[in-house]
Amino acid sequence: MKGVRNTSLLYIIPLIAILAIPILCGNVYAVTRSSSGGTYVTWGHIYPPGGTYHYHTIGYFAWAAQWEDSFSHDGDGEIYMGxxxxxxxxxxxxxxxxxxxxxxxxxIEVIKIKDLTTQTEYTDPNIIYSHVYFHDGYVRPQGSPYVDTIVNLLWAIVQTKTGFSFPNPFQLISSYTSVGNSYGEITVYGSGSLSEFKTYVKFSYTGTSGFNSTHTYEVTCRLTWWASFSIWVEGGLQGRNPIEGEGIISPESGQAVDTAYAAATIDITFTVTPS
Known part of the structure; x- marks a missing residue:
């Protein structure tokens, strides 16, 4: 699809396997870019007590993003993250x-604005934050009409790479939660095994930095995902669930012992053209 290409990914912690493929999905406006990836998440402990430190693969963290390549000063861009x-x-x-x-x-954080007409770069947050406005965003725990394509593929990545079996998360489309508007940076939280975040992007050339409405600007944003996993262990005899059956281990019968973390970051760019 024209305008779609991969962007390099920075996997922070932890990283065992890397997967980066393009997402084939319809354009939101004229041109989109997409990027996706995933990594196995590990957690380590000492066993037996006084023994050796060893690791377990506790799951798979996958992410996807789609954004609009170009929009005008009086228009809106969109950024999706799954x-x-x-x-x-x-x-x-x-x-x-x-x-x-x-x-x-x-x-999502704005890290640079470049005036392509004059080749001037701006990185001072006091300047660049005031020119990029994130608004009308929402977090959806299970899926949305536009992002289902992204996260369906993301979900397939998890199953293909791990062999894990999951219920179809799109059998029940959940409601969304609106998030606040923000200049320059916006942070939101999703819950559950699958979630999505979408926000509109507005560019303003007014202010004290001398931006001109006849110029074309390139905006660089940093997208960051941060995920956490709870680690549980059965609680011995109390781990037997008499309702579900003898010997069945359930979250209610065990105890949380630790939390593992994983994260990923990519930088994206889009151009803002004169109206």
């Missing part, structure tokens, strides 16, 4: 362990 946490269980030290999805943080 995140998914695939969890699993394992057996260690005579006990059953498992992970649970906890929370995904989404953050």
């Amino acid at each position: 995140g998914s946490e695939g969890t699993t269980s394992w057996y260690c030290g005579g006990q059953q362990w498992w992970s649970q999805p906890n929370q995904i943080m989404y953050k």
Whole structure:
């Protein structure tokens, strides 16, 4: 699809496997770019007590993004971000362990504006923040009409890379939660194993920095995903659930012992043209 290409990804912690492929989805306006990826998440502990430190693969963290390449001064851009946490269980030290999805943080921050007409670059937050406005955003825990294509593929990445079996998260489309408007930076939180964040982007050339409405500007934003997983272990005899069946381990019968984290960051650019 014209205008779609991969962008390099920076995987922060932890990283075992890398996957970066384009997302094939329809344009929101004229031109879009897409990028996606994922990484196995590991968690380590010492076992037996006084023994050696070893790791377990506790799940898979995947993310996807789509944004509009270009829009005019009097128009709006859009940025979509999706995140998914695939969890699993394992057996260690005579006990059953498992992970649970906890929370995904989404953050968009303006880091540079370049005047393509004069080739002047601006990086001072006091200047660039006042020219980029994020508004009418929402977080949706399960799926949206526009982003389902992105996260369906993201979900397929998780299943393909891990073999984990999940229920279809789109059987029930959940409602969305509106988020506040913000200049220069916006941070929101999603819950559950799958969530999405979308926001509109407005560019303003007015202010004290001398921006001109006849110039074309290139805006660079940093997208960050931050995910957390709860680590659970069965609680012995109390781990047997008499309602669901003898020996069945459920989150209610165990205890949370730790939290594991994973994160990813990519930089995106879009141009703002004269009206």
